[in-house]
Amino acid sequence: MRRRTFIASAVGSIAGVAGCVWPHGAKLHTGAALAFGTTISISVVHTDAELAARAISDGLRAAQEIDSLMNIYRPESQVYQLNRDGHINHPDQRLLQVLRQGAQLSQLTEGAFDVTVQPLWLLYSQAAGQGGLPDTAAIGRARALVDWRNLEIQPGSVRFRRSGMALTLNGLAQGYAADQALAAIQKYGIRDALLDTGEFIVRGQRGQQRPWMLGVRDPRDEGRLATTLRAQGCSVATSGDYECRFTPDFRHHHIFDPALGDSPPELASVTVLAPNAMLADGLSTAFMVMGWERAQALAARMPAVDLLVIDKQGHSRCSAGFPAEV
Numbered sequence: 001m002r003r004r005t006f007i008a009s010a011v012g013s014i015a016g017v018a019g020c021v022w023p024h025g026a027k028l029h030t031g032a033a034l035a036f037g038t039t040i041s042i043s044v045v046h047t048d049a050e051l052a053a054r055a056i057s058d059g060l061r062a063a064q065e066i067d068s069l070m071n072i073y074r075p076e077s078q079v080y081q082l083n084r085d086g087h088i089n090h091p092d093q094r095l096l097q098v099l100r101q102g103a104q105l106s107q108l109t110e111g112a113f114d115v116t117v118q119p120l121w122l123l124y125s126q127a128a129g130q131g132g133l134p135d136t137a138a139i140g141r142a143r144a145l146v147d148w149r150n151l152e153i154q155p156g157s158v159r160f161r162r163s164g165m166a167l168t169l170n171g172l173a174q175g176y177a178a179d180q181a182l183a184a185i186q187k188y189g190i191r192d193a194l195l196d197t198g199e200f201i202v203r204g205q206r207g208q209q210r211p212w213m214l215g216v217r218d219p220r221d222e223g224r225l226a227t228t229l230r231a232q233g234c235s236v237a238t239s240g241d242y243e244c245r246f247t248p249d250f251r252h253h254h255i256f257d258p259a260l261g262d263s264p265p266e267l268a269s270v271t272v273l274a275p276n277a278m279l280a281d282g283l284s285t286a287f288m289v290m291g292w293e294r295a296q297a298l299a300a301r302m303p304a305v306d307l308l309v310i311d312k313q314g315h316s317r318c319s320a321g322f323p324a325e326v
Helices: 049-070 078-085 093-108 115-129 136-143 173-186 277-300
Strands: 027-035 038-046 087-089 151-154 157-160 192-196 200-203 212-218 221-231 234-240 267-274 306-311 316-318
Touching: 027 049, 038 049, 038 173, 049 078, 049 093, 049 173, 078 087, 078 157, 093 115, 093 151, 093 157, 093 173, 093 277, 115 136, 173 192, 173 200, 173 234, 173 277, 200 212, 212 234, 212 267, 221 234, 234 277, 267 277, 277 306
Parallel strands: none
Antiparallel strands: 027 038, 038 192, 087 157, 151 157, 192 200, 200 234, 212 221, 234 267, 267 306, 306 316
């Protein structure tokens, strides 16, 4: 199941393609595949159909490799093996890159982002399956296992310092997969593209002087857009309380504040623009935890990072550089 449906696909994928004018005989080419429990896609604008098809195929394959490497449910995944055994030897360099980015984000956000929150997710998921919520004592025990500083990352090994720890890369892996897919298609000289792995990367334009248009969904109405934005040369990610919730009132969901052992109470969704998709992915999760004031203060210190938040009451706010249309 897709971890997030942050951009309405009707707008996010190839919205408004009809009527677009492409220069010099260029055409839109699109491919799709399965990864991360959903459909991922790549759309490119190019004059050479055969080259475009090869680029798309390589890009999709690159994203699928990240899913295979970092999926918490697949036994061949190194993340699955780490959670099962408490350690792995000879970690893939791509896994190390993502884990190091996670550690940097944890430090930057003062622990608001933490890949080791998986024990909390397991606890709440099991309780929800029995029709309730975990008790205070159980939450305390799970919280004691959550601490990014107890994840030891070495070039030749990764291990947990405490028994019972577990991690999830759901706040980074889909963004990183998009970055890897972009690198793959750029080897073919592709300049105009929209990549969707659950997070988006936008490069160039979808038509002559026509940028790609993305729609941000209303967190309380899947069929309604909260806003649209013109995106160019950036990555976009959204986290929301609607994606996987444990209670009907959206109070308890899959995003956890490690300090609380529960979901953050302020925001319903956060959309982030950033230079790369892994950063956008991680920040969207962190900003959900941090809330508007802390999130916008941090974003203001980071180059080319902007955000849009929608709170539980439906009110929205965005940073000065966020390219909202409506």
